[in-house]
Amino acid sequence: MTEQVTIRKAEKYAVSQRALAEETRSFFMQNFGCNRKVYNLYVDWLYNKLEETGYTGGERIPKMKLPEITMFKKEHSYLKEVDALGLANAKISFEKAIDHFNNECDHKSYTKRALRRDKSGTEKLTFRGLKGMPSFHSKTHGYNSYTTNCQYPNKKNKLKQATIRMEKNKLYLPKIKDGIELIVHRPFPEDAKIGNVTISMESNGQIYASIEYECIAERNIDLQQAVQNGDRDVLDNIKVLGLDYSQESFYVDSEGRKANYPHFYLRTQEKLGREMRKLSHMQKGSSNYKEQLSKVQKIGLKTRNQRKDYINKEALRLSQENDAIAVEDIDLRGMAQCLKLGKKLHDNGFGQFRVILENILRDKGSILIKVGKYYPSTKKCHCCGFCNSDIKLEDRKWVCPNCGVMHDRDENAAINIREEGKRIFADYYQSVLKKEEQSEMRAKRRSEFRHRSRK
Ligand SMILES: [Zn+2]
Numbered sequence: 001m002t003e004q005v006t007i008r009k010a011e012k013y014a015v016s017q018r019a020l021a022e023e024t025r026s027f028f029m030q031n032f033g034c035n036r037k038v039y040n041l042y043v044d045w046l047y048n049k050l051e052e053t054g055y056t057g058g059e060r061i062p063k064m065k066l067p068e069i070t071m072f073k074k075e076h077s078y079l080k081e082v083d084a085l086g087l088a089n090a091k092i093s094f095e096k097a098i099d100h101f102n103n104e105c106d107h108k109s110y111t112k113r114a115l116r117r118d119k120s121g122t123e124k125l126t127f128r129g130l131k132g133m134p135s136f137h138s139k140t141h142g143y144n145s146y147t148t149n150c151q152y153p154n155k156k157n158k159l160k161q162a163t164i165r166m167e168k169n170k171l172y173l174p175k176i177k178d179g180i181e182l183i184v185h186r187p188f189p190e191d192a193k194i195g196n197v198t199i200s201m202e203s204n205g206q207i208y209a210s211i212e213y214e215c216i217a218e219r220n221i222d223l224q225q226a227v228q229n230g231d232r233d234v235l236d237n238i239k240v241l242g243l244d245y246s247q248e249s250f251y252v253d254s255e256g257r258k259a260n261y262p263h264f265y266l267r268t269q270e271k272l273g274r275e276m277r278k279l280s281h282m283q284k285g286s287s288n289y290k291e292q293l294s295k296v297q298k299i300g301l302k303t304r305n306q307r308k309d310y311i312n313k314e315a316l317r318l319s320q321e322n323d324a325i326a327v328e329d330i331d332l333r334g335m336a337q338c339l340k341l342g343k344k345l346h347d348n349g350f351g352q353f354r355v356i357l358e359n360i361l362r363d364k365g366s367i368l369i370k371v372g373k374y375y376p377s378t379k380k381c382h383c384c385g386f387c388n389s390d391i392k393l394e395d396r397k398w399v400c401p402n403c404g405v406m407h408d409r410d411e412n413a414a415i416n417i418r419e420e421g422k423r424i425f426a427d428y429y430q431s432v433l434k435k436e437e438q439s440e441m442r443a444k445r446r447s448e449f450r451h452r453s454r455k
Contacts, residue, residue, distance in 0.1 A: 001225065002218040007363060008195070011188060012210040013171075015199075019181035020207065027082075027176065028199055028207060031146040034082045036137045038090040041072050043134050046098075050127055057127045060102040066091065083174050086146035089196075093147075097134035105132030145200035148174055164194050171209055173197060182209060189215050203297035220365035223323065227429040235426055238323040240369070242418025244377065244410045245328065245350050252410035254418040259314065265306050272299045307349050315356040325361060326421025327354055328377060328413075329370035362432075369421040369428050377416040378409065 049064060069087050073079045079087065101107070107130065110118075114129025127133060137143040150164035151157065165172045166188045170179040192213040201207050226234035242254035250259035275296050282289040318325060358368040371377065379387050386402035391409070399406050 001221055003221045004216050005219045006214050007217050007219075008212065008214050010210055010212045011186065012208055013182040013184060015207040015209055016181040016183050017206065021178070024176055024178075024180060025207070028146075028201070030078075031082045031086050031199070032144040032201065033139075034079050035086055035090040035146040036139065036143055037076065038069060038072060038079065038087050039094055039143075040136050042066065042091065042094040043136050046134060047128065055127055057130050058108055060107060061098055066095070083146065083148050085148045085151075085174065089147040089149070094134060101130075101132040101134065105130070145198055147196050147198040149196045150194040162194070164197055166192075166194070166211070171197070171211070173199075180209070189213075191215055202301055203294070204301055217363065219363065223365055224429070224433070227426045227433075230426070238422070238425065240324045240326055240418050240422045240425065241318065241322040242326045242414040242416070242421060243318075244414040244417060245330065246410050250350065250353075252408075252414050254411070254414040256408065256411045256414075258410075262306075262310060265303070265310065268299060268303045268306065272296065272303060275299060308352075311349055311353040311356060315353060315360055319357060319360045319364065319366075324366045324369060324421070324425060325357055326369040326371055326417045327357075328375070328417055329373050367425075367429050367432050369425060371417050371420045371424070375416075375420055377413040377420070380412075380416050381405065381407065382412050382415040382419065 045067060046061070046064075050061070053062070055061070069079070069084075069091060109131050110125060110129045111131050114123070114125055117123040118125045118129075123129075128135070148164070150162055151159060152162050153159040163174050167179070169182050169184045171182055172179040188211070192215045195212045195214060197212070198210045199207065200210065222234070223238070225231070243251045244253075246252050246258070250261045252258050275292065279289065279292045279296055282292055354368065361368050376387055379389055379391055381388065381400040381403060383405045384400065384403040386400055388398065388401060391398055396409050397406060398409065
């Protein structure tokens with residue numbers, strides 16, 4: 001059985017460089033710059049406030065009323081020339097950065113960079129070096145983007161049509177009358193209701209438009225109903241695949257298969273390393289350095305695209321072949337920080353892979369089950385349930401002291417993850433539904449609030 005549901009999606013298109021008018025490009029650049037400026041003005045304002053109040057860390061950033069953007073516009077009149085909604089979004093992203101610091105950081109550890117600078121005597125440790133503290137966005141390190149929202153006609157604003165529209169391959173944005181031509185690989189759904197668009201620029205100058213939209217989709221709700229009715233016949237027979245994260249081969253699944261991590265990817269990785277080493281020997285700021293930097297950035301971009309392509313295809317295949325997928329709810333960021341695993345972990349994008357899997361599975365009416373962080377998937381023997389706490393990180397194979405079965409470390413873990421995933425499937429599904437309900441309620445309240453405050 002299917003049900004019509006509203007789903008939120010995003011589609012990212014490259015902007016046709018050939019058809020992009022020079023003045024549109026410079027309008028984008030202006031927006032990127034002004035967004036960065038507004039964000040940095042807020043950071044600067046925050047730092048001043050924190051210094052005034054003698055804040056030294058150890059606690060949350062106190063609640064403060066942020067200055068309005070109009071105040072910045074008085075000082076910097078060029079801010080008036082760009083998309084005002086873009087600036088409003090810069091403010092929102094700054095507010096999010098504060099929330100992130102308050103809710104997800106410990107308010108006392110410092111970044112590696114701050115510790116290094118303290119050690120070498122260049123800069124004393126202050127609250128500015130705290131992990132997660134909002135910091136200035138630099139022009140050279142990305143942050144070339146701005147987000148603008150779509151406004152729809154209503155009685156009050158007297159708009160004739162939506163401010164953002166997609167017509168064939170053309171995207172119309174506020175302040176861009178002629179629209180921009182996109183390279184459309186997948187047609188944009190006609191009934192989509194656009195929420196916002198983010199224009200961004202990669203290091204090689206390529207501009208992208210990422211469109212967030214809502215659309216109505218048919219979702220299979222057989223599994224959901226089975227969960228809600230406690231239908232054991234269905235629940236006991238679902239096909240769950242367990243995945244164990246593996247450094248060497250991306251993942252190992254509960255059938256003992258290793259992900260076939262493509263070789264082309266490794267090759268570009270080697271090349272990237274080589275070119276980065278070359279870069280490190282060059283004089284910063286010299287013309288050779290700049291040339292080499294753009295070379296490195298190009299390879300980096302290619303690697304990222306290859307990876308994205310690979311994990312998307314892999315996620316699609318796995319979600320087609322299984323009813324549900326179970327993974328370990330490991331803290332990848334925490335893992336990357338300890339040991340030498342760091343770089344490799346960031347490189348093969350397992351975190352991104354999980355997010356994509358989660359979305360694809362949800363769209364088809366299933367879920368990605370995240371098995372608890374403290375579940376002993378590696379140490380447990382899947383045959384007899386014995387917990388072997390003697391296993392070390394380097395043991396690839398081990399023999400169960402209780403039942404004598406020999407295990408491949410990763411495969412055994414994947415099987416345990418699958419079994420635990422199966423066990424908690426129904427409860428987990430319920431919790432996902434509950435979360436969705438809550439976030440829908442919040443969105444509803446927010447939009448009601450917005451309506452009221454406008455009146
Ligand atoms: Zn055993």
